[in-house]
Amino acid sequence: MKSPSYIGRFAPTPSGYLHFGSLVAALASYIDARAVGGQWLMRMEDLDPPREVAGAQLAILQTLERYGFEWDGEVVYQSLRHEAYAEVVNRWLSQGLAYACTCSRKQLEDFHGIYPGLCRNVGHDPEHAAVRIRVPELEYRFKDRVQGEFTQHLGRDVGDFVIRRRDGLYAYQLAVVIDDAWQGVTDIVRGADLLDSTPRQLYLQELLGLPQPRYLHVPLITQPDGNKLGKSYRSPPLSSDQAIPLLLRALRALGQPVSDELEYASLRELLDWGIRHWDAALIPRTHSLEEALLS
Template sequence: MQPTSSYIGRFAPSPSGPLHMGSLVTALGGFLQAKVHNGIWRLRIDDIDPPRIVPGAVESIQSSLIAHGLLWQDEVVMQSHNQQRYQKALHQLSESGLVYFCECTRQQIKAKGPYYAGTCKYKTNLTPPYSVRFNNPGGVCSIEDNRLGTVSTDPVATGEDFIVKRKDGLYAYHLASVADDIAMGITEIVRGEDLLLPTACQWSLFRALQKTPPQCMHLPLVTFADGRKFSKQNYAPALDNNCAAQNLTEALSYLNLQVPVEIVHSGVNEVLHWAIEKWHTKHFC
């Protein structure tokens, strides 16, 4: 079906390993949101941090998405190709007086408390290497989420002058993500609940770049039995592409949808078709 609305969503994994059940839930939730809005669902590979890139992960992520019927539209966006875009966004912030240099080490910052205290804000003679920090005009107290409703966020945490360009010259996650979301025309960000705070931080950046933040939906996290989040760092097992219909069924259970057994046996396309129909009736759509 051709897109008929202005909805544009994205799935933005970092290529630090293969997809696991946690990333499948995020991908599937974003895919379903795009489908019920007759919109576009795009794939972006967040590969701005070379040390974290695992060889073969980009191909593995793409083949897993295809095996699970989660077909994205348009060309794949590679963050590593967008340096000029990030430089431009940084320049725009700089023109507005919304960045400053920081020479502090991680240890110095940690010794002063949980958040960066603006130590270098008014310093003039700095010793390189230095990072570039966002001169945050004020923290975000709450965000409107399309699944959770109004969510309170800590204005101290979201008001921190976070790094937008690292000492090693790499652009930081918040800046790259926001600059790309703006350039890609993203209308809704679908991601895991663990990213509520980063979302609130990014809302400040959207506004600093004179853009209205998109809508957002934060999905339930997949955890191990002991409560730890499913993640590559926690050695969450990779998806078995040969069990795609079963994997989708499990992912849907985390989204409170129980797929009938006969649909699971019919295959991937039937499970997705069923899920799109059911997702329509969920109140948060």
């Protein structure tokens, strides 16, 4: 039976192929949903065509299938959702909640990622400019199921942030909030690299009158040199013939008490074991785990 009280999702970006860090996040979100009889949705976050790797979308879905993942319903593609994002951006522009920004990266280099409000009251034409949302001088906080309480002051720690880029592409922060609500997502399980994005998303949810999902941020898998295991560091893609050993490693990375006997289990038996024995309280409360420690 599906649980209407739990709808989870996995939302990969096709800027590369799935790697071990992706697998850890996918497995956590999948098992967390299935352990309570919930739904698990698939969404392709194809918001940035210039960064997309040819063939990555199909490869991601095929890899997930080969690793035994089964999602509910059709795959949602964010590239087909631009009208929904545009409606919100245009509404906020007309209400004065958002404004056009012509600042270049060079201009903002000295501000260390915190927007200083240079265009806030200038009144630029938004047609050929980025669009930023005005943030309040307030703290936003939430309690993560693994990381505990997280707090961020939007004005001091972030500043007004981009919701539509200068090239017309929509920002992740906006799209993820709109689509999670549209799909009815109640529980977001993802990597800890997105922990500090969450207060921005809470603010956008507040502006849109949307319910706040539950959050669980799993540790990142880092390389021995400290870099995040990911596409930008040419992390090796998942091999289709290594599903069982890599799923076992992923379960161990998530703190689950995996026995050596499971090395001889079938793919279905292994995933079923993970679902039956899932305990999110065992996930390490850290932002990163070194890959070498998991091998």
